[in-house]
Amino acid sequence: MKTTGQSSEQNQNGQSVDLLINTLRESLLSQKASILNKSHEFKAEQSSSLAQGDEAEIASLDASNNISIHLLERDRNALFSIEKALGKISDGTYGQCEACGEMIAARRLQARPFTGLCIDCMEDQESKSPIYQ
């Protein structure tokens, strides 16, 4: 009989990233579903308020529209980040730094799942562009 379990120590890092990615993918998919649901609900709500159409309704609809536009933009950005991360997961490139190609530390990915940069490159960018701060 041969023993094949020689590489458990070697795989430790890879396994924790795999586990992280599996958990993350599920969470991304549910976030995506809830954003899509929310925008669907909003559309249904909007068309029913429009159908009623008295002046007070229209005024409050206007105010809530402004909030919703803001929300939708935020949701759109969130969806974009989610899609990007999901795309990387299916490509097998999730967790790689976009700037230097090194693997991003699992702890960093846990804290900031949408980051595309390792801590070194992030610090490098932050020092160049104050927008990131």
Ligand SMILES: [Zn+2]
């Ligand atoms: Zn990097």
